[in-house]
Amino acid sequence: MDSRGIKRLLFSSVFFNYIFITIQTKEEVLLDMKALGSELGWLTWPYEQGEKQGWEVVQRSLNGSQFYTYSVCNVGVREQDNWLRTTFIQRRLSASRVFVELQFIVRDCNSFGASSLTCKETFNLFSAEFDADVGTNFRKSQFKKVATIASDEITRHDLRINTETRVVDGLSKKGFYLAFQDIGACVALLSVRVFYKTCPATIKSLAVFPETVAGGGENQALREVAGACVENAVSEELPRIYCTVDGEWVVPVGQCQCTAGFEAINDTCQECQPGFFKASVSNNACEPCPANTQAHGSGALFCSCTAGFYRAPDDKETDPCSGLPSAPQDLIATTTQLAAGKLQLTWSPPEDTGGRDDITYSVECRCCMGSACQPCGEKVRIEPFSSSLTDTWVTVSELEPSINYTFTVEAHNGVSLTPGQVMPRSNRPPSASTVTTSLHYTDPPKVTSIRLDDRSPTTLSLSWAVAPRRPLNRPTRYELTYRKKDDNLDVTSYTVLILEKNFVQISDLFPGTAYLFRVQALSPDGSPGGSMEEEFETMPEVAPSNMASILGAVAGGAAVLLIVAVVVLVRKRRKNSHTRQGPEDTYFSSSEQLKPLKTYVDPHTYEDPNTAVLKFASELHPSHVTKQKVIGAGEFGEVYRGILKAPGRKETAVAIKTLKPGYSEKQRQDFLSEASIMGQFSHQNIIRLEGVVTKFKHAMIVTEYMDNGALDKYLKVHDGELPSFQLVGMMRGIAAGMKYLSDMSYVHRDLAARNILVNNSLECKVSDFGLSRVLEDDPEGTYTTSGGKIPIRWTAPEAIAYRKFTSASDVWSFGIVMWEVMAFGERPYWDMSNCEVMKAINEAFRLPAPMDCPSAVYQLMLQCWLQDRSKRPRFTDIVSILEKLLRSPDSLKAIADFDPRISIRLPSTSGSDGSPFRSVSEWLESIKMSQYSENFTCAGVVTMEQVLQMKNEDIKNIGVRLPGHLKRIAYSILGLKDQTSTLSVFAV
Structure with missing residues (x-):
């Protein structure tokens, strides 16, 4: 078959079933050979016809439309150089990179017999840039080669259509031409499509980016594009994004955030709805107004307090508003030491704290004589202090007798008006709630002397004189206390009598025995007054008939001696035990160690692991556990820092281990088994288990929080x-x-x-x-x-x-x-x-x-x-x-021998391939000191030869200050100077 027959085969109607497959893309097309539908007007070279006939245009009809293709097939003629040039292609926008998609058929050279010796199965693609259409002025030297086009599918007995895409880079002029060179192949060029890709206009992270030509130019895969925030959004830095050569947006930088009062919804910033607010620039959603607040209209930046509620100066605008506390409860004055001018005030916290936990108290003292009242002043001492109290008690001292005192206790919280503010009491707003108690302090009389009126072997008659500071309207009572003088203070028995008279007779005493008597007057309210102590002795017994008493005394003494002997013996045994088993006297202990009373129980021995958890760990209510922030991740879920605030316990910082969603029952049991183990330990060097949450959906293990972590x-x-x-x-x-x-x-x-x-x-x-x-x-x-x-x-x-x-x-x-x-x-x-x-x-x-x-x-x-x-x-x-x-x-102080080649990993003295380090940064990275790369560069130390000359002072001068880092770098330099190989180190 001759070349013309081959061309007819190439353009037979069979082909039309293949080439008109439409592919939907996002490309911007500059030239589409199939879509033109009219005479293409492409230039062929050489112009002469004859045996060296070049590219030919072939016109066909398909569904009423004209279809043009180009072909060449001079396989039997040597030294072919046939060119086909497109019309001028205008370059749009900043498309410096275009794609050329070719559809073509190449005939198998083996099908030409003897002519196959000069046959080729490839052709070449060229391009040339111009600022204007040069018409038919064609010179091969103006074109540069883009690629050699080879077919993946060779046509032998059936048609094989090839599709190849090539890139033309670095375009900068107004337009360009494409040219196809045939050097002896049998080729049919069915379609040429020239296009460039764009990244479509888009909104990313609330930033608007315009449509952008893909790619950044020659040898540049990304094009940086600046954007602008949507309305009611701002960004700390200019939002940017990158457009890839494939027309995709990647790596957004500089996120836009909605301004205060707006939230992000569907790539826009919309006003907060009534009843919601947003106080700052962020991409958080608007929040509902907190308790006791209300928002005025849409787009609220904060929610103002409702009537009767306030915020403290240190409260944030996002915090709920608080009310004033109610009055403290149960104010009581305890006067057991009133004779010394002291009393204690105690009270209970207010029933209503106003929704706050920063409750404090202040105590005000006023003294009244008749109808005139005034502040007590500095003479009366209130301890620990009279204001900003957190405890519910004070001690009052330096009180004067026969004066009526009034004490007022006020409860305050963060929104109260503090007592220190100067304002008439009648005009003070309801900033504190008060409770008042009154007390009349009367000075009790003082006993001035005790005298012996009469005595016998078993009785003593006493009386005493008193001297009150002020006349009293009510009778005085007395407290009489006595004991034998020679009693051991550890076992002394006291006898106490409360008397209405200032005289008494004491009976049933031992003959010839000295007794100590103390008498003190009591005020009408029972408080003790002044007292004094005297010694009096009964008369001796005349008849020696007291043998029974003597025997009793001897028996008592023997019992005391026996107890003392037992105590001494026990202490001596303990001392000897410590002497024999002191840890300072041995280097290694004996294998016979005493077992502790408590032995660990393996929770896995329980048939039901939940039983072990309930036995060894305390159950916490999840409302008592507050998560604050994630501090790590465990095998079963995240670990949080949080707060444990259980009733009756002080607020405590804790670590909270959680069980991630979707767990199996076995995973839950394994998770809680650690709590069953920890719950059995109690030692200051073992992490303390605070409790577990097992009876709710989300299981948790709560332990003490360790500030410095692992x-x-x-x-x-x-x-x-x-x-x-x-x-x-x-x-x-x-x-x-x-x-x-x-x-x-x-x-x-x-x-x-x-x-x-x-x-x-x-x-x-x-x-x-x-x-x-x-x-x-x-x-x-x-x-x-x-x-x-x-x-x-x-x-x-x-x-x-x-x-x-x-x-x-x-x-x-x-x-x-x-x-x-x-x-x-x-x-x-x-x-x-x-x-x-x-x-x-x-x-x-x-x-x-x-x-x-x-x-x-x-x-x-x-x-x-x-x-x-x-x-x-x-x-x-x-x-x-x-x-x-x-x-x-x-x-x-004695330091062990140190080999820097080993302790700083000798591989640090050579490169990864065993050769000396190629750069200072590579050496620093090997010893984990990469953070100092810039220090070495700024100091001009850029070669390993310079590193080897450095001394400790040089290392300090370039900015290495931490002692550990200074030593690591210094010892590494020492190791670099030693050329011993790594293998010899491990033979040591």
Whole structure:
């Protein structure tokens, strides 16, 4: 078949079933060969006809429309160079990047027989830019090649239509041409479509962005577009977004937010509805007006207080309004010490606090003589103070007798007018509620002398004189107290008589015995007045017939001696016991340790796990638990900081573990089992369980809140800031908590710095009992698990190999925790894999001493890491050793040998491929000091050769101030100078 026959085949009617498939896109089309529907007017070159015939246009009809295509098929003629150029294509907007979509057919060269030697199966695409249409002025040198077009589908016996898309970049002039070069192929060009993509006009994050041409130009995949906030919205920075080459918006920057009084609804900012408000610029929804407030119309910025309710000066405009408190209740004056001019006022809180919890009280004293009343003044003392009281009592002293006192107690809250404001009492607004009590204080008489009127072996007759300060209208009563003079004060019996007369006869006394008598006058209200004490003796018995009394006295003395002997013996035994078992006299304790009275009970032994929770944990009502903010995430859900405010208890900061929605019953039981474990512990170094919420939909575990969070993170933040003495004190607290657990026959299994929490006084507490299990009664008992994850870096080798856990394996883990503490949160074994860690431990490798680690502390670490678990110290021994170090701070001055090549991970002395570091930033990143990259650059230290010349003073001068960071960088430079390889280190 000749070339013309092939062309006819290429444009047969069969093809028309393929090419008119419409594809809906978002592109802006600049040229569509199929859609023109008329003579295309494309230029062909060369112009001469003959044997080297070039591109030809073919016209066909389809459904009444004209259809034009171009073809060329001179496969049998050598050195073909046939060009087809489009008409001038106008470039729109800022479309610097256009797409050229081609649909074409290429004939298989093998179908031409001998002619296939010069046949090609590709053609070339060119482009040229101009600011105006150049007409038929065509020069090949003006065009630059875009791509060689090769077909994926070669036409042999059936038609194979190819579709290829190429990009023309970097357009800047008003228009351009496309050209197609044939160099000896049999090609039919069915469709040429030129288009560019746009990102459509859109609203993102309340910012309006205009339609934008996709792409940012040559070699630039993104175009930055500035937007504008919608009406009633603002942004701190200009909103921006990026348009990709595919016409998609990505990475919005500078979020717009609705102004106060407006909320975001359907990409617009709309006014708050009546009864709602929004006080600030944000994308939060409008909030309903709080209690006792009302909004005036729509678009409210705040809600004003309703009549009778107020806000305190420190209240926010978003807070509810409060009322005034009612009067305090049950004001009582207790006058038991009125003789000394003292009394105590007590009262109960008001029934209505006005909706606030900042209730305070003030006490006002007024003294009245007749009908004239005036403030008591400074002479009368009210303690602890007379205003801003939070307690419901005061003590009043320095009272004068025979004066009528009136006490007024006022209740205040944050919206009350304070008593300190100068304003006539009659004009004071209802800013405080008062309750008043009155009291008449009469000075009781004073006993001036006691005399003996008569006596016998068994009786004494006494009388006394009194001297009142002022005449009294009511009779005085007296209180007479007496006892034998020689009685032991610890067992003395007093006899008390209340008398209406100033004389008395005392009977049934012992002969020849001295007695002490005290008489004090009582005021009419029962308060004691002045008193004095005298000694009087009965007459001796003449007949010696008192043997029974003597025998009784002897028997009593013998009983006392027996009691004293028993007490002395018990104390001596206790002293000897302490002497024999003192922790300071041994390095390792005996294996026969006393068991605590309380032993841990595994909650998993209960048939119903809920029973264990109810037994060991207190149930809290969810209304008493307030979540404030998320501080972390646990295995079962989020962890919050919050407030626990239970009735009768002081408000307490707590940590709240929650169970995420969609949990299974098994997950709920596993979640609550940790509370069943924690509820059995009570030790200052074990995290305290406050309670659980189990009877409501959302289960919670509530524990005490530790301000400084996890120990490993705290140490990283304070790298180098804590002295060794303080670090050892933190270790001692952890060891004490673990000793408590060990004494309860309990193994933790996951002891690590990440599971130690630190409070604001740097006290460490063991937490996270998710992996913990109980031991058997045997001290060497084990818990064997058939599966589950093991924290390799913290786990003893026997526990890794056989999954057998003991308190001795917890001791190994404690040694790793000690290393973490002294290394300020460094990751144990650095970047080694778990397999490398296990291999190194089995080959007797142990972590080296951290920088500035006391030698005694490192030696204790090595004892914890002994391969034979029976030779490791017990937690009792560890606590004793650490306490000795704390009592002798000088013992911490000797520092263990330190090798910077190991302690700063020798891989930091070479690049990731084993070669020296290629840059300063790469070196800093390897030692976790990337934050100082800019410091080195600004100081002109930009090569590793310059780094090696630095000294400590140079490091300080570039801005490294933290002691830990300064040492890390200095020791790393020291390690860089040593060319020993990493492998030789692990052979040490």
